[in-house]
Amino acid sequence: MSTPQPSQTRTNNAPELQQIVDAIRGRRRFVVSSHSRPDGDSIGSQLAMAYALRAIGKEVRVINADPAPPPLMAFPGVPAIEIAARVDGELDAAIIMECGELTRTGVAGLDRFFVINIDHHPGNTRYGQINWFDAGAAACGEMVFDLVRALGAPLSLEVATHVYLAILTDTGSFHYSSISPRTFDICRQTLEAGVDPVLVARNVYDSNNMGRLKLFGAVLSAMQIDPTGRIAIVYLDHEMARAAGGTYEDTEGLINLPLTVKEIQAVVFFKQVEGDQYRVSMRSKGDIDVGAVAKEFGGGGHKNAAGCTVTGAIDALQKVFLEKIEQAIELRDSRIVGLQK
Template sequence: MLSQVIELIETKRRFAITSHIRPDGDSLGSSLGLYWLLRALGKEVEVIMRDPVPHAYSKLPGAADVRITPAVDRDYDAVFVIECSDIERPGLKGLDKQFVVNIDHHSTTALFGTVNWIDSTASAVGEMIYNLCKAIGVRVTREIAECIYTALVTDTGSFHYSNTTERTFKIASELVRAGVKPAKVAENVFNSHPWSKLDLLTQVLSTLKRDPSGRVAWMRQTLEMKESAGAFEEDGDGFVNYPLSVGCVEAVAFLKECAPGVYRASLRSKGNVNVARVAERFGGGGHRNAAGCTLRGGWEEIERTIVQALIEAVEREAEDTPRRPLLIFDDQEALPEEVA
């Protein structure tokens, strides 16, 4: 499908680029990388999003040019939709009436575009944009490099996740040669948070629990927590990874209340525990070790349902893979129900 994308770019002139609501490092980095690529070819292009650019990505080249809009309200030859599971994810009215180019690296993505370029071997859509640069003959400028590097470093968890490959490091090396300063990117993305994020994290961690085996952990973020911390929507990004830093924890759920009775579940795992399958059961999707879904109901019901699904996923992986037995605790050393 890459050839179809190239042909479209070469024969058309006016484009828009968008991605999912609450944009993250890969969605914004890839969108802006493609923006600079198309500009280098002399195309008319703009990045449109329903939600504002989060503070962590506000210093990306071109971030100030992102237009916030609730609808696709201008005429384009095509709209590139980056890293979205379906046509609804960008939250833009009228998108379904456009010529859509669907670009993603999630194997669970619906083929909703007129053109669908899906590469589940890519660590991030940023890899795909880099490959497009090479294939179409555009020099990787500093602007393109910074955007793509941000996509890679965020979607691989700073090159920690299992989606990191030899190809990922080769591309990252080329991006550094093109002018990326890794320390500067890390400072902007990971070390420039507002105090509200730390306040919110303190409250969220106070809800942290794990099952008796110690392999599954979960925590929640309520609307009240967000309000009391004066937090932004993106301040909860990355919280799901904290419990996964514990050695014996193999799967984590972070349940974030988006509206009364509506919860976004961010799921993470280690090794072969497949949380994408768990997310798919509830209408979501993602990668084996990083996925998400939206659930509706009461707190206790939602928590019980998603935690049980994670326990089953961990047990399923344990049956398929020989492992050393976990330490068994007696009554006096029982795992606490809540971990502050």
């Protein structure tokens, strides 16, 4: 049997990392939160952090404004997450995961505590007493992994599972350009800690209910393609969801399906919030920067995955976003032409 080799994961030398370690060691009671409408990275990062903190003797509450998507309910710790619009009680610090603004948590009262802000999204407003931002991380889960190691907490199966969940989902199953050798080395270490990647993937991607499947069908049947054949426009309102027998939570992952078509380079998904207010999510391939588009409308995210909330007539909104994404594609194309000269 071969002898395991030492880890080659890049050491994270960010000064903020040591500041967070010191802040955690000097405090006892924590709340961990993230953005509203949580996804796999936010849930995975929160729970990995919570398990690690408990392992070193800390008291931890995990509080979100909204429930986790249904496919994530099978993961340990998810059913115990508190769903609340406000955090009460005596706590020493709040650790906020991948949330550009504190108000985006949807949880009031977090600003009463010492705030530790951990994020990898461009546009973070640095609202914490300590702000650790790493745009090079493929997922917030990578940063949590570094923090767990720096704290000297064990990489237990529970911690490792949620780190892997965070990375798997935020990289789009290892599709996005933010992936680095470090990403795979962290995943290797989670597998060595006992994570079953097949089981994680099945829980995330193969646990649909019939309502979710019918909702996917209804939304994709109504999908529009722009005249160039490169942009998919997806729409969902409350009536469509009710008619299909699904819920808004059932749409997790739907936006990625049009990108499996070779010709489609970007997807924009309009999801009705109420009235003429819409949550807009965007995904893209390669160097098409939908993050810049989202930023124009007060949102944010990454180059290949971003979102914002807008208000207006849906036809007009679709036209505006289509034009903006077309410009992003043209900018990408012009760069390619420039490289070829």
